[in-house]
Amino acid sequence: MKIAQKSIKFLTIVAIALFSMSGYAVDSDKNQHSQKDGGQVNTKKEVEEYILHHIKDSHDFSLFSYTNDAGERKHLGFPLPVILWSSEGLVTFMSSEFHHNDDGHVIVEKDGLKFAKIHSKIYELDSDAATVALDDTDHPTNAHKVLDFSITKSAFGLILIGLLMLLWFSKLARQYKTRKVPTGFGRILEPLVLYVRDEIARPNIGEKHYRRFTGYLLTVFFFIWILNLAGLTPLGFNVTGQLAVTACLAIFTLVIYTLSGTKGYWMHMIWMPGVPVLIRPVLAIIELAGALVIKPFSLLVRLFANISAGHIVVMSLIAIMFTLQESLGVVGATGLSLLLSFFITLIEVLVAFLQAYIFTMLSALFIGMAVDDHEHH
Amino acid sequence: METLLNDFSPGLFVVSTILLLALIALMIKFAWKPILNSLEERESGINNALEAADNARKEMQNLQSDNEQLVKEAREERDAMLKEARDIKEKMISEAKEEAKGVATTLIENAQASIKQEKQAALAEIKKSVADLSIGIAESVIKRELASKEDQLQLVEGILKDVTLN
Numbered sequence: 001m002k003i004a005q006k007s008i009k010f011l012t013i014v015a016i017a018l019f020s021m022s023g024y025a026v027d028s029d030k031n032q033h034s035q036k037d038g039g040q041v042n043t044k045k046e047v048e049e050y051i052l053h054h055i056k057d058s059h060d061f062s063l064f065s066y067t068n069d070a071g072e073r074k075h076l077g078f079p080l081p082v083i084l085w086s087s088e089g090l091v092t093f094m095s096s097e098f099h100h101n102d103d104g105h106v107i108v109e110k111d112g113l114k115f116a117k118i119h120s121k122i123y124e125l126d127s128d129a130a131t132v133a134l135d136d137t138d139h140p141t142n143a144h145k146v147l148d149f150s151i152t153k154s155a156f157g158l159i160l161i162g163l164l165m166l167l168w169f170s171k172l173a174r175q176y177k178t179r180k181v182p183t184g185f186g187r188i189l190e191p192l193v194l195y196v197r198d199e200i201a202r203p204n205i206g207e208k209h210y211r212r213f214t215g216y217l218l219t220v221f222f223f224i225w226i227l228n229l230a231g232l233t234p235l236g237f238n239v240t241g242q243l244a245v246t247a248c249l250a251i252f253t254l255v256i257y258t259l260s261g262t263k264g265y266w267m268h269m270i271w272m273p274g275v276p277v278l279i280r281p282v283l284a285i286i287e288l289a290g291a292l293v294i295k296p297f298s299l300l301v302r303l304f305a306n307i308s309a310g311h312i313v314v315m316s317l318i319a320i321m322f323t324l325q326e327s328l329g330v331v332g333a334t335g336l337s338l339l340l341s342f343f344i345t346l347i348e349v350l351v352a353f354l355q356a357y358i359f360t361m362l363s364a365l366f367i368g369m370a371v372d373d374h375e376h377h
Numbered sequence: 378m379e380t381l382l383n384d385f386s387p388g389l390f391v392v393s394t395i396l397l398l399a400l401i402a403l404m405i406k407f408a409w410k411p412i413l414n415s416l417e418e419r420e421s422g423i424n425n426a427l428e429a430a431d432n433a434r435k436e437m438q439n440l441q442s443d444n445e446q447l448v449k450e451a452r453e454e455r456d457a458m459l460k461e462a463r464d465i466k467e468k469m470i471s472e473a474k475e476e477a478k479g480v481a482t483t484l485i486e487n488a489q490a491s492i493k494q495e496k497q498a499a500l501a502e503i504k505k506s507v508a509d510l511s512i513g514i515a516e517s518v519i520k521r522e523l524a525s526k527e528d529q530l531q532l533v534e535g536i537l538k539d540v541t542l543n
Contacts, residue, residue, distance in 0.1 A: 057389060085388075121386075148388035155392045162400040169408030176415030180422075193412060214413060215405035223400065243381065244390035248397055 047319040053102070054315060055238055055308055056120040057152045059095040063234065075100055080156055085147035086113050086124050095150070104132035104140060116140070122148050154245060157237040161226050165219075169193075196221050196360065204364035209260075209371045213364070216256060220249060221360040228307060228352030232314075232345060240355070241307035243300065250300035253363040254292065257370040265370045295366055299359060306355050310348045317341040510540055 041050045062077030079096035088111060097108045104118040107125065114125040116132045123143035125132065132140045151159070172186040172193075182190050201210045201217050227239045239245055267273070269287040272280055320337035328336060514536050518529070 056384065057386060147391075148386060149392055150388065151392070152386075152389060154389060155396065158393055158396050158400075162396060162403075165400070166403055166407065169404065169412065173408050173411035173415070176411060176419075180419050190416075193409075194416065197413070197416075211413075215409040216401060218409050219401045219404045223397070242389060242393075243385045244387070245393045247385070248390055248393045251394075252397070252401075 041319075042322050044323055047316070047323060051312055051315045051319070053120065054236060055241060055311055057154045057238075057242055058120055059098065059117065059122070059150055059152055060100070061153050061156060062100070063236075065100070073100075080153065081151050082122065083149040083151065084115065084122060084124075085149060086111075086115075087146075088113055091115075103138075104134065104143075107131065115146075116143060122146060122150075153237065154239045154242045157227065157230060157235075157239045158245070161223065161230060161239075165222055165226065169222075192222075193218060200357070200360050200364050204361065205368040205371065209368075212260075213256065213367050216252070217360050217364055220252075220363060221356050224249070224303065224359055225353055225356035228355060229349070231307060231311065232348055232352065238307065238311055240303055241311055243304050246300040246304040249303070249359070250296040253299060253366060254296040256363075257367045258292070260367065261370040262373065264373060291366075295362075299362060303355055303359055306351060310344075310351055314341055314344055314348060317344055510536075 041047055059082055060075075060077055060079045062075050064077075065073060065075040067073050079094045082091075082093055082095050082097075084091045091110050091113060093108060093110050098106050098117045102117055102119060104116040104123070106116065107130075108115045114129070116123050116125060118132065118134070118140060119138065122145075123132070123140050124146045125140075125143045129142040133142050135141050168185065168189060172182055172189050175182040175186050181187075196218050197210075197214055200221070201214045205213055224240055227237060230237045231240065269291060270284050272283045272287070275283060317340040318337055320340065321334050324333040324336065327333075514533070517536070518532070
């Protein structure tokens with residue numbers, strides 16, 4: 001009975017997802033100017049642009065696109081809401097209004113304001129402009145950026161994975177009410193929770209304080225790991241490769257260890273004992289810069305760079321299929337591409353875990369340094 | 378660097394901050410707190426159970442040594458009782474022997490005494506009969522007043538014969 005209920009639930013979700021996708025798939029792009037060739041990505045430059053476009057956030061959730069027999073460009077996916085804080089206040093509309101255009105040719109008019117999307121960024125056109133004028137570096141000259149609070153693909157992925165985590169772990173939590181040892185999927189999750197607690201939080205923060213921070217560390221670990229893995233699926237999420245998201249996580253860690261720092265921690269940072277007085281201010285500057293800038297910066301850049309690089313490498317190796325077709329032939333290029341991308345994907349699976357581990361471990365280490373009692377001096 | 382900064386979306390930063398704060402709060406409330414509490418409860422439960430098992434084993438050992446002690450004491454007691462019984466037996470036997478010996482001695486003594494008495498009585502009777510006989514002889518001697526010495530001697534001898542025959 002329970003299994004039946006579950007499969008019904010699952011089928012409902014799949015049905016909703018497919019319905020919305022098919023509904024959107026009908027939406028063809030008649031205003032496509034830049035992709036007259038049917039959206040083929042063949043040359044090195046196109047591949048590069050495609051990869052860079054993928055690495056960026058996007059305003060709709062698109063799985064893939066194709067050109068049908070009638071020469072129409074079809075996109076399989078669904079639109080996401082666009083929420084903008086423009087010069088006139090809040091403006092919202094669905095991203096489908098841009099019709100997948102990404103070079104500023106489609107102008108969306110809302111509340112008397114004109115918006116255009118160029119390279120995944122939404123610009124508000126100056127009031128007298130009718131079309132976007134671009135300079136040589138593809139930056140608009142008659143439009144300005146707006147604060148974009150849209151539920152972009154990354155924000156959507158974040159919500160999706162967040163809900164998934166809530167579902168999984170609250171279910172595990174409920175299991176403990178009736179039994180001592182979880183069953184089913186909980187049996188996989190429990191050792192992971194224990195791993196983060198016993199191998200990351202406890203040794204780095206210390207037996208005395210680790211309990212307070214374990215919740216944050218567990219959330220961050222699973223959040224980064226699951227999103228890293230989701231980024232390797234054809235869904236094409238690149239959430240942990242977004243600077244905004246990694247910056248957000250790094251700043252959380254910064255805030256936590258700055259607020260929970262003991263007196264000893266601050267004394268060691270500002271007025272280091274045991275060194276000549278003249279050196280102390282110099283050390284203070286270095287220590288403060290280290291704690292407040294370098295540590296979070298290293299956290300955010302490490303995660304961002306590793307995940308972005310992983311995506312770029314995987315996609316570049318897949319692109320060998322087209323770029324080396326002339327020199328290796330169809331079979332050779334495809335085989336090489338498959339072989340290399342297969343192995344790099346395996347490595348990426350490892351990197352997905354490793355980066356989650358490193359981020360969590362370093363966060364725990366920084367917190368541990370801040371709450372340490374400094375009694376050993 | 379410029380591209381990096383260009384890629385940084387302040388809007389997404391705000392959105393992800395709000396979403397992540399909510400996620401962390403919800404996860405702590407609905408997942409991590411109950412999970413960690415249950416795990417700790419379970420761990421302390423396991424520790425307690427192990428400790429209890431250890432204690433039970435120690436108690437068992439104590440009980441066993443107690444039992445051995447009891448058995449040893451019982452054996453000693455048994456030995457002591459047996460020894461006592463043996464002692465009592467021997468004592469009784471020797472006492473009985475003593476008593477028997479005493480009784481025998483008294484019996485012998487009594488017998489000897491009565492023998493002596495009987496002997497003296499017999500002797501006295503003999504003496505009396507000798508005296509009676511002597512008196513009888515003397516009487517007859519005196520009565521017959523025999524002329525010859527020979528007759529006298531014959532008489533005496535005849536009387537003596539009678540006596541011996543007696």
